Amino acid sequence: MAVLLAKIIAFGKETLTDARQIIITRNGVKSLYQVSLYRNAVYLVAYSAVNSLTGVLFWIAAARLYNTESVGLASAVIAAIGFVMIFSCLGLDYGLIRFLPNAGSRGNDIINTCFATTGLTAVILAGIFLAGLGVWSPALLVIRDSPVFLISFIILTAAFTLSGFTIQVFTARRRAGYALTQGIVFGLTRFVPLFFLAFAFYSFGIYVSWGIAVLVSTIIAVFWFLPRIIKGYRPSLRIKKAVLADMFRFSLANFAGSILWTLPVVVLPLMVVNILGAEQNAYFYIGWSVASIIFIIPVATSQSLFAEGSHNQEKASQEVRKCLKISFVLIIPVLIILLALGDKILWLFGQVYSDNTTRLIWIIAPSVIPLSINYIYLSIKRIEKRMKSAVALSAFVAAVALGLSYILLPDMGILGAGVAWLAGQAGAALFVVWDLLIKKGGAKRVSESEA
Secondary structure (H helix, E strand, O other): OHHHHHHHHHHHHHHHHHHHHHHHOOOHHHHHHOOHHHHHHHHHHHHHHHHHHHHHHHHHHHHHHOOHHHHHHHHHHHHHHHHHHHHHOOOHHHHHHHHOOOOHHHHHHHHHHHHHHHHHHHHHHHHHHHHOHHHHOHHHOHHHHOHHHHHHHHHHHHHHHHHHHHHHHHHHOOOOHHHHHHHHHHHHHOHHHHHHHHHHOOOOHHHHHHHHHHHHHHHHHHHHHHHHHOOOOOOOOOOOHHHHHHHHHHHHHHHHHHHHHHHHHHHHHHHHHHHOOHHHHHHHHHHHHHHHHHHHHHHHHHHHHHHHHHHOHHHHHHHHHHHHHHHHHHHHHHHHHHHHHHHHHHHHHOHHHHHHHHHHHHHHHHHHHHHHHHHHHHHHHHHHOOHHHHHHHHHHHHHHHHHHHHHHHHHHOHHHHHHHHHHHHHHHHHHHHHHHHHOOOHHHHHHHHHO
16 A cells, blocks of 8 residues: 555656646657647546537527527427437547557448448437427427427437537547537527527527537548548448448447446436425535536546557557646646636536535536546546456446445435435445556556556
8 A cells, every 4th residue: 555655646746746747848749749648638628628618608698698588498309409419429529549540441331331320320319308298308299299399309300419429529530629629619600690590590590500510520520621631531321231230239339338328417416305395406506507517627538548549459558647637637626726716617606506506516526526536537448448357347436336326315405415425426436446447457467557
């Protein structure tokens, strides 16, 4: 244990020294850009930040231009499209990053097979979702009242799914700058129709504006950006069975892991509203939304690590150390801001949110430290194609976060959900440290990463 603590302290000092050199030296930032792992990670963080910022501004503008009913309906429909999209990916988004880098001449077949398979799945699942609206979401039955609304829902679900896959292609090819550009196009395009449709197409103007942005950004990505980074690429609806056979088991395991990983995010608000009521859930949801902004950093850096390791698995262990460094260099200043100014940020939502939610941010935001370790571990296992541990880790986090929340919420209120989430991430991170540094064979991997 003493040796492990010494390694952690040494790594922390080394990371701080590297961060200082980057800030004070003339070529510090330039040196980061020359390393594809760092470059990809920063672009992906910027992409997520642009999406988040333009998303907030979009809904602020929508709230001022449209009535409450229109905002509520549009947000629910867009959330439904996102929900269907999650299940439409089938884990092939991770398969794309893992198999595309070394695909050679099969690259076009892999991309088009993933596009066609998930696009078709999105259409089918969207149809099933619409058919069962009376059972699981009667409030959205208005979608079926208009053929245009119904058809556009199906088309946009497929387009939104493909949009996410183009981001994965850019990540896999280590050209995430295109992902940032696509995010900017999507983020800004939706504002133009939003203002004009407020007068001409009032009821569904928000939904249509969002849909136009999805279609425009996806078309640009598929027909302009992809051919620029993949020589000879041509979109096709052909599905190659051999490609699916190669990727099936890996993708299916990732699909199961992704569903388990997202369960707490989806279920916790439902659990809070049922146990504590709508008012407390409002405080929890806003607190979670603000605190989880920092989570975009480990998500992006681990995706960049996954892409790098997929290009060259033999050098993956060397990239892990770089990934940890860039993660913490980016995380620490944001975490300090959230902890120090969280109550001030919550003032934007009202004094009542600042009074009731600040302590939740103090609990959730620090979970980014173990969360970063866990995301990196998941990327390592995906690179190695050893998915049992990855799925087990995701299941552990979900079980602890949800089970402990159910126990703590009645006595601790919304802070109980925060404690449960932090406990799940911290417990998983302890296992990761044990697996990589203490378990037999772990020391060898660490020494290789330090070489």
